Amino acid sequence: MKLNNLGYSARPTLDNYSCQEIAQVLQLNFSTVTRWVKRGWLKATTRSARHYQIRKWHLKQFFDNPPQSIKKRIAALDVEAINYLLGRRV
DSSP: OHHHHTTOOOSSSSOEEEHHHHHHHHTOOHHHHHHHHHTTSSOOEESSSSOEEEEHHHHHHHHHSOOGGGHHHHHTSOHHHHHHHHTOOO
């Protein structure tokens, strides 16, 4: 129950991420990823008042077509980290 409240998926497959997991892998602040969700740039399901669950498919859409205002910031992120999140093999 505690992990569920923290935004972790109870499903056995790893196609869902919390904002915290994404932030850790991309070496970003948790609030940055949360802000993307709140602005509607990154689609997510609400897990609790402060925690979101992001599907891998929505993450792929976000990275493939980022908002114009943060396009340069997304381009500066580690490509290997993005590929890890998306399950791509390089």
